[in-house]
Amino acid sequence: MKHIQVVNKGRLCETANKGCGECQTSCQSACKTSCTVGNQHCKQAQAK
Amino acid sequence: MKNTHSQIHKFYLNGRYIVLDVASESLMQVDQMTYDILDDYHLKSDEETLEKWQKTYPKDEVEEVIAELHELEEQGMLYAPDDYDPMVYQNYDLIKSMCLNVAHDCNLRCKYCFASQGDFNGKRDVMPYEVGKKALDFLVAQSKNRHNLEVDFFGGEPMINFDVVKRLVAYGRSLEGPKNKKFKFTMTTNGMLLNDENMKWIDENMGNVVLSLDGRKAVNDRMRPTISGKGSYDIIFNHIKKMCDIREASGKEYYVRGTYTKYNLDFGRDVEDMARQGFKSLSVEPVVTDPSKPYAILEEDVNAIKKEYDRLALAYLNQEEEGLDYLFYHFMVDLNGGPCVYKRLSGCGAGRDYVAVTPKGNIYPCHQFVGQPEFIMGNVDEGITKPEIKDQFMEAGLLNKPSCRDCWCRYFCGGGCHANAWNFNHTVMKPYEVSCEIERHRVENALMIKIVQDERTAED
Ligand code: SF4
């Protein structure tokens, strides 16, 4: 493509069959005061 | 007219035109023409879009842009459908994560401590082993078939009650085999009581260690004095440094974590100061507090904070030139191994799959609600006695909050901090807009950083 450079082809749609709930609660990671779920890691993805 | 509420988000940062497709999380860098045309592409017909933009740009190029946008749309990378069902997430009727406040007492007097300077609006108290044991039993039972459990030793200062921590870890481990569970233990400490012996134990037994330090000495000492009112920096610094060195050597997770307030809106300098001291894994966060406090972050501070994230983001990208090597928690977004959309829809989990337990055994929705009696959901003897509190947090899911449903940042943020929402708006249904502005801005910076880092990797 000439005008658009895709940096990341999103995966949110592909993860549509998940939701196992095994991953870490966001406030248990580093912050303890503010929430950003987007920088957590998926246990399923890590296991692969 | 097609529905457009926050299906894409476009922003200009560090000389780049950036487009995020909200529902698929596709990230694109575009030229200025595409950036402009996107204002109309989804709202108007192709003919109307062409008609309008050929006045500004060459017609054949406008046609190319429209064709490229269609291609991305067909591939599910633009205006991807957002029809995820939040109920797919499997943790709504279980609890798998716990903040264990093993000491409502502290050897520091940090001014912003949400625990009212260590005494939690009540008297100083440490958790008896029996209460902790019941809390772990409660967690194991409530977690149903969830395998991975998290327990954070928190306070006050948990190291005040270190013997109980050690016994609880041993007890937790003893449950793993028979109950088919795996505990991840975290220690969140101010570093005052760390010594060679307990650091060795912590390194061996803790999955994560969070060490509190606010950055520059003057900044730290202003908000984190000792009981006698002197600064804590000189006492804690070497302890924290040593603990981090141990974690670097063992390759295990740790964070040096600071809080910024109205008093240090140039908090990026604190991040950089800690990086210069050799700490590699950093998290510095805005204070969560009552708006009446003099150090509370208010609307008037937002511009300065945004500018500081912009400055820090550029410095972060150039850290190598400065001889630095660090990670900043809020600039890390994992676009490939990040959480599934259901996890994101479920938000922070407070009061749902995450709870906090006090030394007396009372259960709260999370550590930030501790000390507010109206939020006691139950206790370790009887379990959850007030399911209506849990229901309130269930109700506060991302899609039920109007401001979140329409926010482009929803899948990064997850719906914000309920405690902050409560402090400022007295309802968990309405997030604190100032935190939202900050969150959105740092996510924009994180995405920009991701783009630059990817480019560099591609060049190598
Ligand atoms: S482990 Fe992965 S799939 Fe499971 S809930 Fe967490 S992010 Fe979703």
Ligand code: SF4
């Ligand atoms: S809490 Fe704020 S930033 Fe987060 S999703 Fe809701 S509106 Fe957006």
Ligand code: SF4
């Ligand atoms: S309410 Fe706030 S402090 Fe509590 S778990 Fe959620 S994000 Fe963390």
